[in-house]
Amino acid sequence: MSLKVIAFDADDTLWINETYFDETEKKFCGLMEDYLSHQGISKELFKVEIDNLKLYGYGIKGYILSMIEAAMNISNNTIPIEIIEKIIQYGKELLEKPIVLLEGVEETLAALHGEYKLVVATKGDLLDQRRKLHNSGLGHYFHHIEVMSDKQEIDYSDLIKRLEIQPKEFFMIGNSLKSDVLPVLAIGGHAVHIPFHTTWAHEKIDHKVEHEKFSSFVKIIEVLKLLEKKNIPQK
DSSP states (O other), rough: OOOOOOEOOBTTTTBBHHHHHHHEEEEEHHTTTTTTOHHHHHHHHHHHHHHHHHHHOOOHHHHHHHHHHHHHHHHHHHHHHHHHHHHHHHHHHHTTOOOOOOOTHHHEEEEEEHEEEEEEESSHHHHHHHHHHHHHHHHGGEEEEEEOOSSHHHHHHHHHHTTTTTTTGGGEEOOOOIIHHHHOOHHHHOEEOOOOSSSOOGGGGSOOOOOTTTOOOOGGGGHHHHHHHHTOOOO
């Protein structure tokens, strides 16, 4: 058995992302605190985000619209235009955040580049994710970038078909057990979990993952030891 493709999630696997959303949510709660407690504001925002996923998908633009809708709900449609302008500003600031690579990412990519076909498999807005990859300076390591509307079994199966490989030849690395690990294992691929220090509530699961094709490490560079330890032939 050999691996042909190693796929990487982008946000909070290659570079920092959720930290910026947490900072923005705190500012949003401060903006709306005359109407509701911070806990209540966060709860309403999360509810609106989840309801809107089927319409907007994942990404900052959908988040901006969800903040505006949540603000309207919380204020009973009395929110002043200045607050909406502030929310839009917060969203634009999110889109302009610097790309901060996580520890060991570039070293890992450099070691694997040329040995396997490397791809980015991530959720989010296409324009924004392409911008982040370009600004990260990592683009030359990757053969392909796939911005997925979701990360269900069918989405990975479609990606694997386009890559013209078998599930057993696919190896996924990401920070979300729900999106990057479980669906890949379910279709017969390999998956590695590299946890980030903060995780969006929608991406959390309530059970332990145990599978012969699953591993979890603290740092992404430890993946190199796994590949060597399992003695998987390189392409």
